[in-house]
Amino acid sequence: MTTPAPTPLCPQCGSNLSAAGLCPRCLLLGALDEEPELHPVSGLPSRFGDYELLELLGRGGMGRVYRARHLRLERVVALKMLVGGGLASEAELHRFRAETEAAARLDHPSIVPIYEVGEHDGCPYFTMKYVEGGNLADNLERFRGNARRVAEVLAVLARAVHHGHQRGILHRDLKPANVLLDAGGRPHVADFGVARHLEKEAHHTRSGIVVGTPGYMSPEQAAGRSRNLTTATDVYGLGAILYELLTGQPPFTADTPTQVLRRVLETEPTPPHQLAPGIDRDLETLCLKCLEKDPARRYGSAEELAEELERYLRGEPILARPMGRAARVWRWCRRHPVPAGLVGSIAWLLLVTAGAAITVAQAQVDDRRREELSTNIYAARTVAGTVLFKLEEYSDAIERAASSPRLREPLLRHDLPALQGFCREMYEAHEDPRLGLKLPGGESPFDSWFIVDAQGTVLARWPEPSRDFLGKNFAWRDYFEGAKRNALAQRVQPYISRAFLSEADDRHRFAISIPLLDAEGGWRGVLVGMVGTGATLGSLRLSDPDEARHRTAVLVAPRDRNRSEAGQPAPGGYIILLHEALGHGESLPLDGGLARELDEVRRSLTLAEGEQLRMPEPWPTVTLAEHRDPLATREGPWLAALAPVGYTGFVIIVQTPADAAFEMDKTLARRLVLWGGVPFLLGEALLGLVLWSAWRATVRWRESRET
CATH class of the missing domain: 1.10.510.10 (Transferase(Phosphotransferase) domain 1)
Structure with a gap:
């Protein structure tokens, strides 16, 4: 309450002053x-x-x-x-x-x-x-x-x-x-x-x-x-x-x-x-x-x-x-406690309303994040299954070629020109396309293929290599070691290798290899098909074109050793195999936080011998709320789900930019503010103006009475 002004006195004689301030x-x-x-x-x-x-x-x-x-x-x-x-x-x-x-x-x-x-x-x-x-x-x-x-x-x-x-x-x-x-x-x-x-x-x-x-x-x-x-x-x-x-x-x-x-x-x-x-x-x-x-x-x-x-x-x-x-x-x-109280009450009401709106909005964001991650988990498992099916098709082509008697006889005789002719014949396959390194549709999924002996030395390759490539030894490569393990176990099964940089043309690839056995089961060599990296896996595009702007999928594989690392344990890190932003043979190494998350997915798998092309049960997944696509120009954070591709060591990442995931919620929030918040704020402002005007009118009336 405002303190009433006391009666002023004349500074000269001390008498009470009149209303006009006179003595x-x-x-x-x-x-x-x-x-x-x-x-x-x-x-x-x-x-x-x-x-x-x-x-x-x-x-x-x-x-x-x-x-x-x-x-x-x-x-x-x-x-x-x-x-x-x-x-x-x-x-x-x-x-x-x-x-x-x-x-x-x-x-x-x-x-x-x-x-x-x-x-x-x-x-x-x-x-x-x-x-x-x-x-x-x-x-x-x-x-x-x-x-x-x-x-x-x-x-x-x-x-x-x-x-x-x-x-x-x-x-x-x-x-x-x-x-x-x-x-x-x-x-x-x-x-x-x-x-x-x-x-x-x-x-x-x-x-x-x-x-x-x-x-x-x-x-x-x-x-x-x-x-x-x-x-x-x-x-x-x-x-x-x-x-x-x-x-x-x-x-x-x-x-x-x-x-x-x-x-x-x-x-x-x-x-x-x-x-x-x-x-x-x-x-x-x-x-x-x-x-x-x-x-x-x-x-x-x-x-x-x-x-x-x-x-x-x-x-x-x-x-x-x-x-x-x-x-x-x-x-x-x-x-001025009265107008301050009115303004404070309005501000408090607005604050409470804003706090409630923020709480509701945050709850909606959390729900939307969980929903998006759940959708990405389902999509990652679906894409992983599709990739595994495509790898089975590639493996079938390798198995058909490895079972041909036209490969076994030259390999037993160590007939290098005949082996080179077989490699060329697998490309042409005029007489019987089912014997070529091709899919049922007629296209080959492999960039190249070659034959190595049981010591890992290259005997033949298609396309025809340079002279210095023939005779090279690749016994340290993961595709050779995997096929060797199958051969020693008497399993004629394909092996999906780690990703590597090819010494033939300096392009990133992964390989599907299979051991070559004689009639008595003796190991004679390995047939290797090389699959290039890029935006697609043959005819398979990982991302749905209708959802590519909102949700994309990426295939990554663990990195293989290079020649300088031969004889050492398997290196860490990953290489992107398939991404919508990659050209054929292009790739990008991954390390840091994302690599650690990929390791967590792979550690959850217990690989049984010969079970690469089978889905794990239960199916492990990892979700990331602060992921960022290293090849995308769009800023993060991204919402991602990771799922393994069978027991191959490959991992599928299905990712959604957070701003795209919440775009619908932002549009709804803007509409709520426009149709609900703005009128409310205008109403509060109008109420404050009315209260302020009433207070000012009271002050002016009181001053007019005093004068």
């Missing part, structure tokens, strides 16, 4: 005043006791200040007298005496000193040093734009005010009009008319009475808490002086004193740089710290402020830090 008593005294001119026609100055009055320097409802000369001492002084004589109230007399007592207790080069206190014809007066440069309010333009000069003036004033605080004197009315400048421009604190002694109880200051000048009052003064004022009040006054030196106006202005007091209580001062662009931000920070609403947030003493200003003048970093945006919002909420 009826001061107006009456001014109307009844018939003081003669100070310089009559005779040329003689007016007399006041031992003083001749030379010039009226200032006047108010309670007192007047003259420039006067002491007749005996020939000293020019400032003479202040309490006007009204017998009409002066007890409170006025008390304040007049309090001012003299306060000023008399102080001895500082920047505080105007008291010379004499007396009474003449029932009119109390005192004299003080005459400071000839005028007051600061009339000389503001001398300091505008000169940050260093402003800081010097405030540092001097802060030291002087701290001197008063050390002696228990609280000024309570610091403003530019109460700062006098000497001939050299040095400031002096004056007018202790509303000062009070911190250690004495203020019998003449009741709670709820506003003391000071509205535009320069601290919030605690404006609230009427005069009994509880501390030195922080004068720190605020120093900040108000600094504010006017920087901007040319007080921190708060309005049409009436009541409106000014309300602004002092309820609003933050406009940051100086908004009124005077280009001012020094360090000085602005010091100023706004002095003008904090909470006294505890201001400088702890005027001395601390002086030290900060002196630190600034020396070019050192100041200790104060500017108020952040969050702090400003929080303080605004504390001063």
Whole structure:
């Protein structure tokens, strides 16, 4: 609830001000005043006791200040007298005496000193040093734009005010009009008319009475808490002086004193740089710290402020830090709890709604991810079965060729020209296509094939090789070792090899090999068919063209040794055999995280001899939520499922880009926001606007009543 502004009092006589901010008593005294001119026609100055009055320097409802000369001492002084004589109230007399007592207790080069206190014809007066440069309010333009000069003036004033605080004197009315400048421009604190002694109880200051000048009052003064004022009040006054030196106006202005007091209580001062662009931000920070609403947030003493200003003048970093945006919002909420509560309620409702929407959306994303991974598992198993069926077709062609008597007889005789003719004949197969290394449709699935003896030496090859290729030994290749194991076990079964880089043409391939046995079961050699890598496995395309944009499949195989690794254990890593982005014979090695996942699939299989072309039971699969296709230009993450191709060691990866998988959900979310969220937000914004307008109308009505 907003703190009601207390009834303001006249800073001169202490009487209640009217609604228009005028003092009826001061107006009456001014109307009844018939003081003669100070310089009559005779040329003689007016007399006041031992003083001749030379010039009226200032006047108010309670007192007047003259420039006067002491007749005996020939000293020019400032003479202040309490006007009204017998009409002066007890409170006025008390304040007049309090001012003299306060000023008399102080001895500082920047505080105007008291010379004499007396009474003449029932009119109390005192004299003080005459400071000839005028007051600061009339000389503001001398300091505008000169940050260093402003800081010097405030540092001097802060030291002087701290001197008063050390002696228990609280000024309570610091403003530019109460700062006098000497001939050299040095400031002096004056007018202790509303000062009070911190250690004495203020019998003449009741709670709820506003003391000071509205535009320069601290919030605690404006609230009427005069009994509880501390030195922080004068720190605020120093900040108000600094504010006017920087901007040319007080921190708060309005049409009436009541409106000014309300602004002092309820609003933050406009940051100086908004009124005077280009001012020094360090000085602005010091100023706004002095003008904090909470006294505890201001400088702890005027001395601390002086030290900060002196630190600034020396070019050192100041200790104060500017108020952040969050702090400003929080303080605004504390001063305006009703609109802040309304805005907070709306924000909380929006936050809860947004949180619920995010939770629901995240649940939908998780469900969609699980659904997509489940679909990919099913697709991976299906594609693995299809690839295994195609490998069985290739293996059947190898078996048919290996069973031909036209191969066995030349191999037994070691007839190399006949073996080379057989290889060419398998390509042509004019007499009986069923005997050629071809599929039932008539196309050969093999790029090349060759025959090696039981020691792994190449005897013949098609297409015809270079002379240096014949006679090479490949006993270290996986396709030879696999066929050798079958031969030693008396199994005439094909073997699906690891992937390798062919030494014949430097292209990646895998091989299907089968042992060649004589009539007695003796091992004579191996027939090898070479299958190239690429986008398809013969006529088989792994990815469905209708789903290729959304879901693709990749076939990978473990890597075989090269010649430099002969005799060593099987190497790690994998080679991509089939991918929609590969050309014929092209490939890409795989390692790192994906290779480890592929190893996990293969480790789950227990290979039984001769069971390569059979699906495992149960069928192991692995899912990846952060996979990325190494050959795709599309960024990840991808959702993938891995499944083995029988016991061959090959693995199928079916993968879906996550953004494609969630594209339908994103479209649905956009529609929900468009058709549901936008109207809701507009409704909330409209409600907030209505509530804000109602609050502002209430404030304007209340201000109109006060004025």
